[in-house]
Amino acid sequence: MPLRGAAWLSTEEDGGSRLVRVGETAIVRGPGPFTLADRPRSAEPPGARLVERTVLLVGAYHVWGEVSRRLLGVLPPVAVLPDGDECGGGCGSLRDFLDWQAAAPQPGRQVVLDRLLDWLLVCALRGWFDQPEAVSPGWFRALSDEVVGPVLRAMHAAPERAWTRAALAAEAGVARTTLANRFTRLVGVPPLTYLTDWRMTLFADLLTESTATVAAVARQVGYADAFGFSAAFKRFHAVSPSEYRRTNRAASDRAGIRAGIRAGVGAGVSAGIRAATGRTGTDRVAATSAVPDCVAADCSPV
Structure with a gap:
């Protein structure tokens, strides 16, 4: 979910790339890796300096249990939801609150972010199944x-x-x-x-x-x-x-934590909802962009 800027999303499974803009939400089914870049098939230049030109909020759920598999089985490799009212008209406010909450360490922040991620996932799935091209169960x-x-x-x-x-x-x-x-x-x-x-x-x-x-x-x-x-x-x-x-x-x-938000280049799954400013291991909302004009975040959704 871009908070600022935009990114091209591609996966090995579907072989294509699609642009995800501010206001849109992308669901990657997994389990293979996905790539976020400034343009299709961009390669990450070694040693490039990372700046906060594009800010992405990336959440990850471990696929666990038969109930989850029933739902995932009807999703495409990548589902991109247009900017709309799948959250009852409150998606813009939710994005702003997630951005603010992840950037400001406060008592109970992790609990709040975990629940917001649950809410966001449910809203996104509802919104996707309401799309004309979706094959809902x-x-x-x-x-x-x-x-x-x-x-x-x-x-x-x-x-x-x-x-x-x-x-x-x-x-x-x-x-x-x-x-x-x-x-x-x-x-x-x-x-x-x-x-x-x-x-x-x-x-x-x-x-x-x-x-x-x-x-x-x-x-x-x-x-x-x-x-x-x-x-x-x-x-x-x-x-x-x-x-x-x-x-x-x-x-x-072996799977460990159920859910998380992650970001950055090569960032791993973190506990609960996490963030990074072009590097891993911090507690700020996810944001990466490289100079010149090339960003790549290679993550393995679960």
Whole structure:
């Protein structure tokens, strides 16, 4: 997100470059590296002096968990949102506040910045899925439907409930057949199939986060029979719950911090939201530009 100036953004995955200006927000799906430069295919000159002609705010999230992967799976390699009202008309104010907050060390700053990054990400994703060229998932579009929306929200809010076709139809205030037909048309699968998929996705994340037994975690998503659920989980994920927990817990331990803001040339992921003025390791908002007319920030989004 440029705060001042502009930058060309390119990734190895899509092979193209696009200009990102002040007011626009770019989402890089990852996991490959991306490059920010003054013009397409610019190379960073060794030893170039860095100045604050272009100021960029760059946030990074580690991709963790099945819920996150479901969302990332429908994003393009790079999504650029035009300057608009995806944040309810407050994106300009949010950018100014992030700039000020990251530059001024104050008690509790990191907590504030972490929450603002969460808010910014949600607003950016909403804004992207509302773009004509975006391919939003069926469940995202269906959340706005007057019949299917309440059913999806009910399943998301209480996956542990013993849902039946009749109970789900009651949430929408329609007949079971009406709900089944409309839900399948909008989401792509019947209601109970979606519920099973959602439970398996939640279970996988809870399994990695929690130290509780498989049976205890299974009950959190609505299954009393741990043995039957373990068999269903293996069909869904191709591994047993215990093997999934062992593998993904090790991966999450290696990943470390969940989110961060980073900047500068070659800057790494920092704890929470961080910033740099053409160098790494400082606590100021991200800003890099080189002389003459060449800037390159090579980062690896996660």
